[in-house]
Amino acid sequence: MRIPPRLSAARRTLRRPRLPAFTRTVRRPKLPAFTHTIRFRLTVLYSGLLFVLTALVLGGTYFAVERSGEAHPVTRQFTASKYVDNVYVGEIEAVKVQEVEAAVNYETLANLRRFSLVILGGLAVTSLALGWILSGRALRPVRAISRTAAEIQATDLSQRIRLEGPKDELRDLADTVDSMLDRLDEAFRAQRQLIDDASHELRSPLAIIRANLDAVLTAEESDEQERRAAASSVDRATTRMTRLVEDLLATARRNAPALADADVDLAAVAGEACEEFASLAAERGLLLRRRLTTGLTVIGDHDALRRAVGNLLSNAVRLAPADTRITVSAGRTESWLWTSVRDEGPGILDDDQARVFDRFWRAGGNGGGRDRHAGLGLAIVRQIVESHAGQIRLFSRVGEGSTFVLWLPAPGAGQASSGPPDEQPS
Known part of the structure; x- marks a missing residue:
């Protein structure tokens, strides 16, 4: 019995094992690190703009020269008889003056085209080198700012950028960063000063309380009057500590008089x-x-x-x-x-x-x-x-x-x- 072609194809489809589906990951080529820098982007931008501008100038010049006269190779030649002293010497190939002028223009345009391509190629390489050098000089203050910022730590804010040079945008940026570091340094100093003041000021009341506890309040031979005087001194010391903490907090917040x-x-x-x-x-x-x-x-x-x-x-x-x-x-x-x-x-x-x-x-x-x-x-x-x-x-x-x-x-x-x-x- 002959199996129809459609059923045969269906059987082959059913018998064919299913392969697991894999997701294909397309890896993009990893570019060098310098291509991700601002210096590289400025170089490419500077070189690209210079290249395009030069190409437009050369292209416009080529177009103007081409339109100014007819230019094509010699296409029409003539056979002329040559006579010397009225004696026929043979035939020569000759062209019209217009054809010669057109051929000269054609060769001139060809030379101009070749020279323009060479100039554009050399300009591309030169502009990339100049752009890389100029962008590096222009971004040197930025490197100084980033290097100083990387060296600064939270525990040592004494370093400053102190950028020299013309009063431009980068100088303003460096001065702004220095001003910010001054404020941060002042804030950290105020914080350390607050901690030192608190520890120093709390030491005296605590010493007073401890001395009264050891000398009077815990001594069995102390009389009632001494105990009252010691309790009064301890009460003043605790009140002093409470007020001290409030004053220090008020000074730290700077929103209320201490x-x-x-x-x-x-x-x-x-x-x-x-x-x-x-x-x-x-x-x-x-x-x-x-x-x-x-x-x-x-x-x-x-x-x-x-x-x-x-x-x-x-x-x-x-x-x-x-x-x-x-x-x-x-x-x-x-x-x-x-x-x-x-x-x-x-x-x-x-x-x-x-x-x-x-x-x-x-x-x-x-x-x-x-x-x-x-x-x-x-x-x-x-x-x-x-x-x-x-x-x-x-x-x-x-x-x-x-x-x-x-x-x-x-x-x-x-x-x-x-x-x-x-x-x-x-």
Whole structure:
């Protein structure tokens, strides 16, 4: 029995095994790295535009020359009889003058075409080389910017581009980047300064709380009055820490003033600072003496001024030798109110007195080598006093001790243009 062709083809289709379908991935040829640079694109753009412009000029010239006259090879020739002295010598091939002129034009156009192609080829190569060199020179500031940006790290923002040359767009870009780096560096410094200030300022209240807990609150021999005084000192220290954190946060956010102005009793501020450090002074065998004149009112922030006096007392208690005296005084001289902290410590060298209020500075010769503090306490004191329109002065001699005086303007008094008195108040 003969199977029809259609059924036979269908059987072959059914019997044919199905092959798995594979997705064919077409890989594009990978171009060299330099082809992805701006320098390469500028080179190609510059060379392409120059090539097209030259081709248009040469093409227009060729078209104008071609249209100016007839040009074609010699197509029509004639046979002429040649006679010499009326004697027939034979026949020669001859053409008309117009044919000769057309042939000359044709060869001229051919030469022009060949020379134009050679010029275009040489121009293409030359323009690529010139474009690569010129684009490299033009983009050299960009490479300097990218190289400097790659070397800069978040922990070291001291590097700058400082691009020299003409005041063009790239110079403006470099100056903008430098300005941005200045702002970033300032922000990072402010952040580090905030952390250092917080750690330094929180150390004193914590030390006060710990000293009162160890010396009074956990001691069985302490009486009720001592416990109340210690509890009051601990309460002031915790309040000080709370206010300190709020001030630091307000300073960091820069959207609210860190100092609240009010009428402040300067003698009360100095007295509270003395109470806070009384336990620490007693532990080190120091005599803490107060010479406070009552009725000294200044306009400012109570906690900030107490913090300033507390920082001075902290340094005095830490550096003064045992069995010596620390004197805290407050008074008025003309239109200025003052409070001072005097110790009998090692003193400060004359060359170091101008730098003692700088941040992170610590004395290296007279006992400062063993000081592990960050060197922020006196800088914070100066900041607080200057925010109250006052000044801080230092009087010190090596081996005799130091006296720090906080001068604050009295409310309603005419402040002299020369500032507070230069001599040490008695």
